[in-house]
Amino acid sequence: MSGDIRSEGNSNYxxxxxxxxxxxxxATLKRxxxxxxxxxxxxxxxxxxxxxxxxxxxxxVSPDPMxxxxxxxxxxxxxxxxxxxxxxxxxxxxDYEDGSLEQLLLSPQPLYFLVLxxxxxxxxxxxLPVVILSPLLAYMLYLPAEAYTTMVLTLLIGxxxxxxxxxxxxxxxxxxxxxxxxxxxxxxxxTTPVLIIGAKAVTDVMFGVPLASHFALLGAILALALxxxxxxxxxxxxxxxx
Amino acid sequence: MWLWFxxxxxxxxxxxxxxxWLPWLYALMFVMLGVGLVWALLFVxxxxxxxxxxxxxxxxxxxxSISLACFPxxxxxxxxxxxxxxxxxxxxxxxxxPIGAWFTGLALxxxxxxxDQIWGTWWAWDARLTSLLIQFFLFVGVIALxxxxxxxxxxxxACAVLAIVGAINVPxxxxxxxxxNTLHQPASSISFDAVAPNPPEIWVPLVIMILAVYxxxxxxxxxxxxxxxxxxxxxxxxxxxxxxxxxxx
Numbered sequence: 001m002s003g004d005i006r007s008e009g010n011s012n013y014x015x016x017x018x019x020x021x022x023x024x025x026x027a028t029l030k031r032x033x034x035x036x037x038x039x040x041x042x043x044x045x046x047x048x049x050x051x052x053x054x055x056x057x058x059x060x061v062s063p064d065p066m067x068x069x070x071x072x073x074x075x076x077x078x079x080x081x082x083x084x085x086x087x088x089x090x091x092x093x094x095d096y097e098d099g100s101l102e103q104l105l106l107s108p109q110p111l112y113f114l115v116l117x118x119x120x121x122x123x124x125x126x127x128l129p130v131v132i133l134s135p136l137l138a139y140m141l142y143l144p145a146e147a148y149t150t151m152v153l154t155l156l157i158g159x160x161x162x163x164x165x166x167x168x169x170x171x172x173x174x175x176x177x178x179x180x181x182x183x184x185x186x187x188x189x190x191t192t193p194v195l196i197i198g199a200k201a202v203t204d205v206m207f208g209v210p211l212a213s214h215f216a217l218l219g220a221i222l223a224l225a226l227x228x229x230x231x232x233x234x235x236x237x238x239x240x241x242x
Numbered sequence: 243m244w245l246w247f248x249x250x251x252x253x254x255x256x257x258x259x260x261x262x263w264l265p266w267l268y269a270l271m272f273v274m275l276g277v278g279l280v281w282a283l284l285f286v287x288x289x290x291x292x293x294x295x296x297x298x299x300x301x302x303x304x305x306x307s308i309s310l311a312c313f314p315x316x317x318x319x320x321x322x323x324x325x326x327x328x329x330x331x332x333x334x335x336x337x338x339x340p341i342g343a344w345f346t347g348l349a350l351x352x353x354x355x356x357x358d359q360i361w362g363t364w365w366a367w368d369a370r371l372t373s374l375l376i377q378f379f380l381f382v383g384v385i386a387l388x389x390x391x392x393x394x395x396x397x398x399x400a401c402a403v404l405a406i407v408g409a410i411n412v413p414x415x416x417x418x419x420x421x422x423n424t425l426h427q428p429a430s431s432i433s434f435d436a437v438a439p440n441p442p443e444i445w446v447p448l449v450i451m452i453l454a455v456y457x458x459x460x461x462x463x464x465x466x467x468x469x470x471x472x473x474x475x476x477x478x479x480x481x482x483x484x485x486x487x488x489x490x491x
Contacts, residue, residue, distance in 0.1 A: 168407055172400045172403065175391075175396075176390050178390075182386050185379070185382060185383045186387060188379070189415075190407065190411050192419075193411070193414050193418035193419075196419065196421075197418055197421075200422055228410065229407075235403050236403050239396055240396070242396060
């Protein structure tokens, strides 16, 4: 069903050459979002996964409100991390299999911006719904009211980093047969700083610790990831597709 | 300069040169290890606080210092692979990954044994321990990626990218972990920075041990790289000659 969108984009090489980088960026973003919205299940899966993982913790740890309050920040953050991991595979695989990834690599526009567009689309599809859903889950885990804003804000800054870092891992493994576990092994260690800072900010706000440094560090990591990680993803894609 | 550089990239040149180096490196390692170990285990005075367990330091500190050096080394080799497409650099990068993982594991294990004696626990979520553990995971990721990609050329480039990304991340992980734990429970660990003001009879054997383990590391890296050279160049004439000569003996 998405075939006509793809062929439209690649129909004419001369036409592509006259396309500005900005137009190509918007077109890639729009295309990825459109494909995602046509596959509703893929859209729902990360959110459902997030919901299920979070609800496993009270079952596994304890339904005691005190206990849950203590671990709530970490649980929400770890679950968001895992949900982002789960949805990563969609980022380049379908494009790799039907060949449109090769067209992307051949396009005259800088690959950096096209990869960035795909990463932003991935975040809008998988990261943003998790961020929006997080207050509900935080409520179920008895997170104190004063920590809600911090949790949503840290997730808002942190989840794009997860998409950006994850993209490197997917790009490296896109051509492989069995990539599910290897992707997690490669990507998860890279995401630890975001997890540490994000979860700690939410815990610290409960104790009244000032949060400026947490947000500064998270913002710095996001800035670094925005600049560097699409470059690494682009290089990795060129290697994998060859 | 450039001639030297391109010569260095030739696996055959490295193989022949390292054959000459190896006996000397072995001799150096055995002398230094012998002196260092005997000195450290028998003659260093017991610490007034830690008693005999201070001797674990003479294994732990060298091993840990190498484990920290391995990731940057792998990233540098990866950069050379990507930029100059030097075959030897990738062979070194491939060889250093398992060695780095082993040394990181050894640093964690020897640290755990020491920690059990001093802190009363095998494991603590101390900043140094945690960042070393994550570094171990990074090594595992590089090794897993290498073994998953069939084409050696693609594997070389992919691992190079991952090594560079990881090397940029290692300091970030280290500082975020330190920031995470030191803010939480300050000064819960014993710092090794106190080594410097100690008397020479304690730190001189430590320096000898560090150098000895560095030579050991160099030897194992060279041996692994030589193995890799033979495996990849097995169709080359000089390797076939080498094997033929070996069989004649």
